[in-house]
Amino acid sequence: MAKEFIKGNYAVVKAAILAGAETYFGYPITPASEIAEGSAFYFPKTGRTFLQAESEVASINMLYGAGGAGVRTLTASSSPGISLMQEGISYSVGSEVPCLIVNVNRGGPGLGNIAPEQSDYNQSTKGGGHGSYHLIVLAPNSAQEMCDFTIKGFELADRYRTPVLLLTDAFIGQMMEPVEFPEPISKQDLPSKPWATLGNPQTKKSIINSIYLEPAEMEQHIIRLEKKMDEVKQKEVLFEEYLIEDAEIITVGYGIISRVLKNVVEDLRAKGIKVGLLRPQTLWPFPEKRLAQLAEKVNKFLVVEMSNGQMINDVKLATNCKPEIYFYNRMGGVVPTADEIIHKIENIMGGNNG
Amino acid sequence: MGKLLQKPKSFYNEFFRSPSPDKLSTHYCPGCGHGVIHKYVAEAMDDFGIADNTIWISPVGCSVFGYYYFDCGHQQVPHGRAPAVATGVKRSHPEAIVISYQGDGDLAAIGGNNIIQAANRGENITVIFVNNSIYGMTGGQMAPTTLVGQTTTTSPYGRNPANEGYPMRMAELIAQLEAPVYVERVALNNAQNRNKTRKAIRKALKIQIDKKGFSLVEILSQCPSGWKVSPVDSLKWMEENQMPYFPLGVFKDVVEQRNPLETKPRIWDKDTIIKMLDLDRQVKEYAKPNPTKDIYEQPKIKVAGFGGQGILMLGVLLSEAAMLNGKQVTWIPSYGPEMRGGTANCQVVIRNNKVGNPSVDKPTILIAMNQPSLDRFEKDVIPGGLIVINETLVTSGVTRDDVDVLAHPFSDIADKQLGTVKVQNSLILGALIKHTNMLDQQAIFDALPAHIKKIDLIPLNKKAIELGFSLG
Numbered sequence: 133m134a135k136e137f138i139k140g141n142y143a144v145v146k147a148a149i150l151a152g153a154e155t156y157f158g159y160p161i162t163p164a165s166e167i168a169e170g171s172a173f174y175f176p177k178t179g180r181t182f183l184q185a186e187s188e189v190a191s192i193n194m195l196y197g198a199g200g201a202g203v204r205t206l207t208a209s210s211s212p213g214i215s216l217m218q219e220g221i222s223y224s225v226g227s228e229v230p231c232l233i234v235n236v237n238r239g240g241p242g243l244g245n246i247a248p249e250q251s252d253y254n255q256s257t258k259g260g261g262h263g264s265y266h267l268i269v270l271a272p273n274s275a276q277e278m279c280d281f282t283i284k285g286f287e288l289a290d291r292y293r294t295p296v297l298l299l300t301d302a303f304i305g306q307m308m309e310p311v312e313f314p315e316p317i318s319k320q321d322l323p324s325k326p327w328a329t330l331g332n333p334q335t336k337k338s339i340i341n342s343i344y345l346e347p348a349e350m351e352q353h354i355i356r357l358e359k360k361m362d363e364v365k366q367k368e369v370l371f372e373e374y375l376i377e378d379a380e381i382i383t384v385g386y387g388i389i390s391r392v393l394k395n396v397v398e399d400l401r402a403k404g405i406k407v408g409l410l411r412p413q414t415l416w417p418f419p420e421k422r423l424a425q426l427a428e429k430v431n432k433f434l435v436v437e438m439s440n441g442q443m444i445n446d447v448k449l450a451t452n453c454k455p456e457i458y459f460y461n462r463m464g465g466v467v468p469t470a471d472e473i474i475h476k477i478e479n480i481m482g483g484n485n486g
Numbered sequence: 487m488g489k490l491l492q493k494p495k496s497f498y499n500e501f502f503r504s505p506s507p508d509k510l511s512t513h514y515c516p517g518c519g520h521g522v523i524h525k526y527v528a529e530a531m532d533d534f535g536i537a538d539n540t541i542w543i544s545p546v547g548c549s550v551f552g553y554y555y556f557d558c559g560h561q562q563v564p565h566g567r568a569p570a571v572a573t574g575v576k577r578s579h580p581e582a583i584v585i586s587y588q589g590d591g592d593l594a595a596i597g598g599n600n601i602i603q604a605a606n607r608g609e610n611i612t613v614i615f616v617n618n619s620i621y622g623m624t625g626g627q628m629a630p631t632t633l634v635g636q637t638t639t640t641s642p643y644g645r646n647p648a649n650e651g652y653p654m655r656m657a658e659l660i661a662q663l664e665a666p667v668y669v670e671r672v673a674l675n676n677a678q679n680r681n682k683t684r685k686a687i688r689k690a691l692k693i694q695i696d697k698k699g700f701s702l703v704e705i706l707s708q709c710p711s712g713w714k715v716s717p718v719d720s721l722k723w724m725e726e727n728q729m730p731y732f733p734l735g736v737f738k739d740v741v742e743q744r745n746p747l748e749t750k751p752r753i754w755d756k757d758t759i760i761k762m763l764d765l766d767r768q769v770k771e772y773a774k775p776n777p778t779k780d781i782y783e784q785p786k787i788k789v790a791g792f793g794g795q796g797i798l799m800l801g802v803l804l805s806e807a808a809m810l811n812g813k814q815v816t817w818i819p820s821y822g823p824e825m826r827g828g829t830a831n832c833q834v835v836i837r838n839n840k841v842g843n844p845s846v847d848k849p850t851i852l853i854a855m856n857q858p859s860l861d862r863f864e865k866d867v868i869p870g871g872l873i874v875i876n877e878t879l880v881t882s883g884v885t886r887d888d889v890d891v892l893a894h895p896f897s898d899i900a901d902k903q904l905g906t907v908k909v910q911n912s913l914i915l916g917a918l919i920k921h922t923n924m925l926d927q928q929a930i931f932d933a934l935p936a937h938i939k940k941i942d943l944i945p946l947n948k949k950a951i952e953l954g955f956s957l958g
């Protein structure tokens with residue numbers, strides 16, 4: 133297929149349909165509404181269901197119903213809406229319902245603003261709702277990855293029977309870039325789901341459920357869920373490295389920040405400072421093994437985030453605080469410029485190479 | 487434990503999922519209405535032969551263990567959310583029979599909006615609403631349907647309307663909506679009313695089977711444990727307390743007037759999907775551009791002006807053309823506070839390899855559509871860069887002498903020679919391409935159809951680009 137020059141938010145919509153998604157449920161909120169609007173346009177055209185729910189509480193429960201009924205389903209929202217979904221997300225984990233949730237992270241806490249932030253990192257990667265669990269969290273940094281990770285998100289959700297979160301921001305969502313879309317998946321190639329309630333005699337014994345009254349049984353259930361996620365940790369970590377081999381300082385950033393950091397790396401290398409970049413593409417599972425390896429040979433790390441410092445804690449844990457870990461952040465929707473970060477790194481490196 | 491005598495086929499013979507050692511009795515208290523209602527629903531499922539296709543939705547409440555009993559598919563769901571979950575299930579499998587079995591705390595309190603909205607959408611589901619005027623499962627707290635003066639653990643002095651309002655008549659409320667097909671309130675107090683309950687449940691299921699839409703049966707049901715009365719006295723309690731406030735009867739029945747709902751089939755044919763998603767464009771080859779200066783090989787461009795000057799579109803068309811011409815490219819609009827005050831800008835980065843930062847702080851090319859844009863961004867342009875100026879709205883010239891300038895009264899020219907100022911952006915685009923030779927001219931023309939949705943405007947934009955070539 134020809135390349136499309138398209139906004140990240142619309143890439144999600146087309147990719148979802150190509151991945152065989154049959155239902156979209158969502159409630160409008162800036163800056164995620166484009167995904168709802170795109171879905172309202174394209175889902176009916178392909179005989180699929182688009183429904184504007186009465187709230188995010190309803191949206192996520194509609195996903196629970198649809199995902200439990202064995203179809204690929206998605207919703208998109210932004211921070212305040214994702215907060216409202218936490219109960220349903222927890223139930224989806226407990227009942228092992230696959231679904232895809234897109235969070236176009238905006239400024240918070242409270243109503244905040246509609247500008248890009250990365251302040252929902254903790255909510256996304258540490259659980260977010262009640263109970264012991266983790267979500268699989270994918271962090272795209274381009275329109276192409278908005279497409280690719282949407283498709284990957286459905287695959288992971290089905291493979292592990294768990295909700296997957298695509299964590300992005302207003303910047304990535306609004307940006308237009310060329311995207312190469314894959315062929316649509318055929319119905320036969322979708323995974324079969326004998327566990328789902330398909331409304332047929334074969335799945336009459338199917339039960340979507342998160343109640344385990346006996347504590348010992350409940351414990352076993354949680355252990356089973358944890359084992360599943362251990363496998364995710366083993367197999368599904370994704371990250372990208374840029375000029376890391378000879379780096380004297382490694383920058384760590386995801387989403388739009390990683391794009392800025394790429395320029396920082398290039399500009400500083402032109403000035404003779406050896407900077408590298410590690411970009412987590414999965415925020416959970418986090419590339420902790422790789423970070424631990426790198427911490428053996430590099431003793432300066434700079435974590436850049438558009439939050440009050442959330443991912444930095446995972447970097448500290450992964451590296452056991454062995455290297456010097458520096459932090460640079462902007463908040464409220466301010467995207468740091470390459471110059472600001474360059475200045476920070478020049479300061480860290482003592483200005484000797486400047 | 488209540489024993490069910492004759493078990494309907496849609497009921498399991500042994501409740502193998504129940505943790506209780508007694509696999510023949512339900513978990514309900516003696517005299518509880520839930521067991522009776524379960525039996526009626528199971529009998530109706532038998533009669534219609536629908537158990538194989540039924541998906542039972544159990545939110546939290548005493549009936550959350552519906553999956554112990556009914557031989558059909560089950561989803562156990564959050565408190566109050568049954569109608570939303572049922573919507574998700576039904577929209578996924580329109581042929582399945584979806585039963586939302588809800589208590590009064592569930593339906594009228596925490597899930598109040600969910601039931602109203604599902605009813606208002608006319609979801610083709612059947613709602614069995616068990617009104618026992620109490621929160622049974624959690625030990626007898628007050629429900630929205632708790633009667634005035636009724637004592638519960640959270641209304642120990644009796645429900646006081648001055649503090650907690652009046653009991654909600656949900657059947658009447660739902661019946662006010664346009665979409666629902668059938669809404670009735672029934673009761674379990676005597677044989678005659680139990681018979682009516684049986685019939686109402688059958689009718690509600692038949693409506694769903696016939697694809698006629700939303701139905702709700704509210705059932706006044708006894709909770710001896712919550713009411714603190716004996717099973718025998720509970721019927722009298724119902725008659726003396728519930729029934730005077732909650733009148734029985736049909737509140738809405740438009741079954742005869744409604745046609746079966748139609749559902750469109752999903753499309754799986756690959757070519758159709760590709761076409762419907764507008765992904766069926768043909769790949770074309772273009773000439774390798776030969777820029778007039780090296781810096782135009784991988785330029786960063788900022789387009790700035792008033793909202794409404796076609797600034798975003800200018801950037802999009804340029805980017806699309808760059809992509810067609812084999813380049814990597816990003817486009818971002820101005821956002822946040824910058825969008826206010828009527829100014830707009832967009833930033834385009836064109837590279838041979840993957841673009842890093844899509845933000846343009848130091849443009850190679852600045853297109854200033856008005857004076858404030860020139861004032862604000864002139865200083866940022868790289869030495870040797872290009873500033874394109876719309877002289878119609880820019881009165882002062884460029885003050886720097888280390889940049890190239892391409893200036894024309896673009897708005898005036900568009901207005902006078904093309905009949906509308908609206909195509910000033912395409913005019914500038916043409917001039918820019920000619921001046922820099924950064925892209926194949928054909929790619930610019932081919933970029934138009936992907937982004938100009940009103941196809942009758944494409945010829946005029948083509949004309950504007952051509953005229954622009956003569957200005958470059």
Ligand SMILES: Cc1ncc(C[n+]2csc(CCOP(=O)(O)OP(=O)(O)O)c2C)c(N)n1
Pocket residue numbers: 546547548549565588589590591592593616618620621622623624629
């Ligand atoms: C979010 C949430 N809040 C509260 C509860 C606790 N809870 C469980 S059932 C219930 C009330 C059930 O009453 P009703 O819906 O009337 O059903 P009944 O048991 O009377 O049949 C409550 C408050 C819960 N499970 N989830």
Ligand code: SF4
Pocket residue numbers: 513514515517518519520548618622623708709710711712
């Ligand atoms: S508490 Fe009430 S509703 Fe619950 S099982 Fe006992 S009698 Fe039935």
Ligand SMILES: [Mg+2]
Pocket residue numbers: 589590591616617618619620621622629
């Ligand atoms: Mg109740």
